[in-house]
Amino acid sequence: MTETVKIDIYANNLVATQAIATQLAQLVSAGTIILLEGNLGSGKTTFIQAFGKSLGIHTTIASPTFTLIDEYTEGRLPLYHIDLYRLERSQVASLHLEEYWRGEDFPLGVVAIEWASKLSNLPPEYLNINLAVVEESLAPQQIQTPLTEISPQHQLAIPSLSDLEGEGDLDQDLAEDFPETRLIELIAHGETYIKLLECFKFSQ
Ligand SMILES: Nc1ncnc2c1ncn2[C@@H]1O[C@H](COP(=O)(O)OP(=O)(O)OP(=O)(O)O)[C@@H](O)[C@H]1O
Ligand SMILES: [Mg+2]
Numbered sequence: 001m002t003e004t005v006k007i008d009i010y011a012n013n014l015v016a017t018q019a020i021a022t023q024l025a026q027l028v029s030a031g032t033i034i035l036l037e038g039n040l041g042s043g044k045t046t047f048i049q050a051f052g053k054s055l056g057i058h059t060t061i062a063s064p065t066f067t068l069i070d071e072y073t074e075g076r077l078p079l080y081h082i083d084l085y086r087l088e089r090s091q092v093a094s095l096h097l098e099e100y101w102r103g104e105d106f107p108l109g110v111v112a113i114e115w116a117s118k119l120s121n122l123p124p125e126y127l128n129i130n131l132a133v134v135e136e137s138l139a140p141q142q143i144q145t146p147l148t149e150i151s152p153q154h155q156l157a158i159p160s161l162s163d164l165e166g167e168g169d170l171d172q173d174l175a176e177d178f179p180e181t182r183l184i185e186l187i188a189h190g191e192t193y194i195k196l197l198e199c200f201k202f203s204q
Contacts, residue, residue, distance in 0.1 A: 002125065005194045009184045009202070010134065017043055017131075017182055018050035025054035027199050030077055030108040033101050033123050035116030038131035043182050044114040045083075047131065051112070052079050064114070068095075071106075078109025084118040092118050125190025127197075134181040 011017040028034075034051075036044040045063045052061045055075035064070045064083040072079040080100045084092050100111045101123055113119065116128070188194045 002190050003194065004190075005188045005197055007186045007197055007200070009186065011182045011184055013180045014046065017047060017184065020184060021047045021050035022054040023200065025051045027196050028055075028077065028110050030110075031101060031103065032077075032110045032196075033126040034110065034112040034129060035119070035122075035126050036112065036114045036129045036131070037117050038129075039133070042131040042133055044129075044131055047129065047184075048079075048081055048112050048114075051110075052081070055079060055110070073107075073109075078107050080106070080109060080111045082111065082113045084113060084115040087118060089118055089120055093120050098123070125192050127193045128185075128187040128189060130183075130185040130187070132183045132185075133179055134183050135179055 009020060011020060024034075034048075036047065038044055045061075049061045052072060052075065055072075055077055057072045057075040057079060059072060059074065061072065061079075061081060062070065064081050065085050068083060068087070070081045072081070082097065082100075087095075097111070097113070097119070098121060099105045101108075186197060186200075188197045
C-alpha cells in the first residue's frame with residue numbers, strides 16, 4: 001500500500017489560502033499531480049488560481065467547470081487544470097486523463113483536478129488537497145447577546161470584514177468568527193509527495 005502523510009492547515013482568510021498555493025507552486029516539478037476535493041465554493045479554483053500565478057501564468061485562470069480542461073503553457077511548467085464536476089464516472093474514464101501524467105502526448109507538467117473523487121483510475125502517486133469551509137464556530141459573546149443588550153462599546157469591538165482584511169496582526173479569535181476560514185488538508189500519497197511536503201514551511 002502507498003505510504004501517506006497528512007498535514008492540516010487552517011487558512012484564516014483568502015490571502016492565507018493563496019500563500020499556501022503560492023508556496024506549493026514553488027515546490028512542484030514536471031509530473032506533479034494534484035487531486036482537489038471539497039464542496040462547492042470551498043476554494044479549489046481559488047487555490048489553483050494562486051498556484052498558477054506563482055508558476056508564472058499571467059492569463060486569468062478561470063473555473064474549468066464548463067470547459068472541463070484548460071491548458072496553460074506560459075509558466076515555469078505547463079498547467080493542466082481539469083474539473084470533473086459535471087461528468088459521470090463513466091465519462092471521466094473515457095477522458096483518458098492518464099495521458100496528462102504519462103508525458104507522451106502532452107509535455108509533462110502539473111495536472112490539477114477538481115472533483116477528483118470522480119476518478120476511477122488513480123495515479124500511483126499524487127498530492128490530495130481537501131478544502132473545507134470552517135463554519136462560524138464559537139460566535140463571540142457580544143454577537144450572541146440580543147442587540148438591545150449590546151453597549152455601543154461592544155458593537156464597536158466587532159470589526160467589519162474590510163477592517164480585518166487591512167489588519168496584519170488582527171486578533172486570532174475575531175478572525176475565526178467569519179466563515180472565510182478554510183481547513184486545507186494536504187495528503188501526500190507516495191514517496192515523491194511526502195518529500196514535497198517535507199519542504200513545506202509553515203508560519204504560525
Ligand atoms: N480562506 C479562503 N480560501 C479560499 N477561498 C476563500 C477563502 N475565503 C473566502 N474564499 C472565497 O470562497 C470562494 C471559493 O470559490 P471557488 O470557486 O474557488 O470554489 P471551488 O471549490 O472551486 O468551487 P466549485 O466546486 O464550484 O468549483 C471564492 O469566492 C473565494 O474568494
Ligand atoms: Mg472550482
